[in-house]
Amino acid sequence: MSICSLMADDSTSASLVSSNCPFGMLPDHLLIEIFIRVPISEWGQISCVKRQWANLFREECLWHAALVRSFPLAGQAKRWPGPIPRGLNKRRYAALYVGKHIFSLDGEMDEIVGHTYLFLKEQLEISTMPPPSGILHGTIIDQFIACGMSRDKAHDLASKIWLAFIDNSEENEQTFLLLKRLALEGDVFLPYPYSMSYTVQWRVFEKLFTDFRDCFNRFNRVDYYDVLACAKQKFQPIPAAWLGY
Template identity: 60%
Template sequence: MENKKCCSVPDEVLIEILVRAGVREWPQIACVNKHCSSLLRSDCFWQAALSYYFPFSQPQTQTQTNIRSRFMALYIGHHMFGEDEIVGHCYLLLKQQLQLSVHSGILHGVIIDQLIACGKSGDEAHQVASRIWVAVLDNLEENHHTFCLLKRLAQEGDVFLPYPYARSVKVQWRVFEKLFTDFRDCFINHVDYYDILACAKSMFHPIPSPWLGF
């Protein structure tokens, strides 16, 4: 039964219905059966979604993967940041590449360069990049992998990077704040904890009292 269509409605009509169901409903719809899941992965679906939600976006010749990525970038840029497509692409890039252990300084530099290339000033790029970083950090899953990622970010720092290529104080603060609050129980020994605390003390003074004490 799962391989069969859920109704006699033509696929092109069903796609239009699914598109209008709302972005937040799509993951649940994909679980209804294999046909719905297949439709939500199709080129036609993402093209319909792009046309429906962003009718004024400039048309491009794209593969299926690029259509989906472009929709996600437009949606994130608009709904999360009130910005344009490039901000959404930067968010997706940062979230993906952080999982691959790419140095955060390199990623931040790439984001700054892309934002400046799209017409933002150095100050604007720095501010938007900071918002992107904080949003990515706040949307990471709470698991051991994220804990290790945050520790790496805390220890990397931004030594000798000029403005606007150094991450903002707000971003650095958020890394330590998550480590010492959301992931406090993940520290397995005093050495691990005090190494990270030493990094925090080298950047911030005074240290918030909730961060202290293992």
Template identity: 70%
Template sequence: MTEDVDSVALVNHIFGKLPDHLLIEIFIRVPISDWVQLSCVNKHWANIFGGECLWQSALIRAWPLAGRGKRWPGPIPRGLSRRRYAAFYVSQHIFASDGEIDEIIGHTYLFLKEQLELSSAPPASGVLHGTIIDQFIACGKSRNKAHELASQIWLAVIDNMEENEHTFFLLKQLVQEPDVFLPYPYSRSYKVQWRVFEKLFTDYRDCFDKGDYYDILMCAKHKFQHLPSSWLGY
């Protein structure tokens, strides 16, 4: 305990008189994995990490071209620098291929993940899918590309959701939604629908009671012609 107090006192002594712009230049060169710990050192540092200047500097340092603002149409908000940093980070570390980073992909991923995980009563999947499609089309993607990217985002979000009771009930809600005919590209892909059932019958198999299990199994039989043997049998 004494060592921790001494360390904090030393930090305050060394960095306490530095102006904010120098602190920001130091912080953005520290690995992002340490930022949460740094923001807890004192209230002043917490305010810096909560402010716009640090995230704007970090965004431009990590992705220099991000400073070239483009028109941002569509229903999904772009947000300030902290949100944009998160979107670029997601785009690079989850979706980047051949070195290409597309900010809008990160924003749609964050949007869908938050709608599904943080909302107690998320909108219907068709509404969420339509919002994503409209965003891509508004940003200049073709209908085919919008459908392809939306499917990739759905799959990534499903695969990265926390394994907890909320996710179990959410996945059940998704597979039990009534079928509504929507024209292409507003219809969710076969692959996305399959992945939701696959998660339920593998990762959450032990969470079912018999009634729920057979209800979900009947939904799967209605949607798919052939089911894996691993899905069958309670």
């Protein structure tokens, strides 16, 4: 039975918090060894049980232990040049997790690809004033080229990161507004590999006209015709699904 299954019972959860509970009296280093063996999907719930546990998940000790356990070769990774930093243990764990579970990578490139994905996600979803997509795309390309990749490899990886971000974004109003902004951004001529790939541009419009079609009716129907006009300028022919039939 998992820790979170035990915590589902209010009485059990209360006993874990109690100062008389042997489990609750374990020293931090033993708690860390237990927690890093629990599925990552349960870490958020565990950190809510008591303040001591929440503090452990804020400290580098736990994330260093998790990094060593889940990604034993991470300690051999060299620092890289470029605009996107490696960060501390928690950041590195998140990047390696993304590289493995979203991009199915397992090697020297998994961490930098994960960091780049997190960088793009934060810039577009968290930032109150997201930079234009061209600047973000250029930063990603520069990062990969600084790491010694060819222009073709950098362009291919950047496209995969954009597609992964689009496909893994939650279907909510914020994502709709973001995709609409990306679709309506004016064309800026940039040389290869700094030009956004045709596949990524297509996916932005496809996502809007399929998964987010109802949002046009809910917020502003005029926006639909504006985005459709942009699509007709970029792509020919327009899929029938984009036109609503």
